[in-house]
Amino acid sequence: MLLQSIKYTLLLCFLPICIHAQQTGLDTDVPDPGYWQFSAGDTAIIFADMAYIRNSPGLEGSMVSDSLQAGTKAVIVDEALSSSTIKGFRAPWQEIRYRKGGQEKHGYIWLGLLAIGHTTIDNGQICLYGFDRYIPVQGDHYASFSCAVKLIGPQQQIVARHPFSFGYTEQSATEIKGLNGMGLKGLRNIIWIGFLGEACAISSDYFYFGWNGSTFIPLPGAYRVSDAGVFYHSEQMLFPSEHKKAANIIYKMIEEGVSIEEGEGKEMLYKIKKKKETYLWNGKWYVKVKGSK
Template identity: 25%
Template sequence: MKSFLITLLLFVVQFFSAQEELYANGVFNFEENKTQKIFTDQTRVRQQPNVSAQILDSLQSNQQVSIIKKDDTVLQLGQRNSNWYKVSYRKENKTLEGYIWGANLCIGYRNKNGYDFLFGISKTVNKIDKNFNQNYKQNIASVKVVEGNSLIDEVFFETGSGESLSYGTFTIESNHKLQNVDFTLKAIVSGEACGIAGYDQYILFKDKKLISLPQLMNVGDADVYHHSEEFIFPNDKGGIPNAFIFKMEEMEKDENDKEKVKRLSKTYLWNGSSYKLK
């Protein structure tokens, strides 16, 4: 009888777990009646908001679309959860409509000097933590530079798990007084809960090329623990010419509420086309 009750309890737990509502990642929350851009090449436009619906069209990266409405249906692929969106777009002098999965849209996009810069997340890959001998899933993001309909360059970088996808921003900054750099792009994703890491990715743009700098990670847990990373560029206070400085600070409180602080600094030299650790 006891064995039967245990089995019944496990079944009930599994049933309600399976019925748990699926929520979309915040970075894929797009406003209705706003313009967006396609990030993933060959994005399928469907008649209805599901993967079994008829395919009406296929859109290329950088195609502009208008968000008509957000559907309640959420699809999960890997570590990406997103609603479906009904969109309209222009193609061959016609206005067309259909549904696309929101994770195929850009998290952010910018235009400067005639180039379009797109930031999005294209896939989830399986990774192995060698320290614990465990498998885990990792999102892979990228930034593309597009001129017209032509992809000029693209760089890839990791963005953590789906828990880190609550917020996302994409900005264009100055050249930070780095030699031969036109300007700097900054892509950010972060979580909304304590203990969830956020990631900052700086990308230099020069001569139609994208150059990724080492990724920065920040995470905190109330006032008990924090780990912060930043770059000091030549135009920042404490910066030096032809280099950028990596700064890390980590604080953790022990059982006696005493703070243990660790700091690290290292310098990367920039020669006008590439960087190396000093």
């Protein structure tokens, strides 16, 4: 109880100060997440259901007759150019090279229409994710991105999609991994998406989606946050192939630490508390076991 009291006191006193300052800036300044880091020659993939190409970088450029659907690959021609605010957030433009109607063409695209990342799963299908819209601070709700994960079939058709919301507090990086079913009955793959924070109690948020061959199923998520010398909170998901126990169980291992000693020449000591959440999987959905800890 002492640890819990200290932890929440710190969270209440420290986090709102840190995050409020960030969110205030985000509320007045349009965010530029900067997750699209392309160099000349890199291959990018369209995330938007339909992306229109322009003849010059910027909203003043005329839209050419070409439109590229989700899953289409394009090659980056040159370095990033000027930025524009569309869908509530800011991103640059880049020149791309693509094929349309059997011909190679050039044009400019706003990077917010591209996938942030992608991975290959389930017989070579491409799983990608990106942003649909930025939602600024609204009352007691922090800023967030409306996101989606999509699976693209061999004919560049959208086989499946699932929306999710990502609470943006200036996380500095993002990544995606395609795992196997990790021992969960009925799943072919598990998609892992992370938005990673690195400073000032900015959390790293992890999203998991099961793929059963026809639809995405959201699984329990996890997060990590810390402030050096003050506290940390860490969550780790364990699936059947990892914990080697029952095939219908998912564990979330949680560890919290609050510093109790510091000073010159002294080793940092933490008051640590560990607990475990248990989720039952029935092949189609999961349910948290009440009182699991």
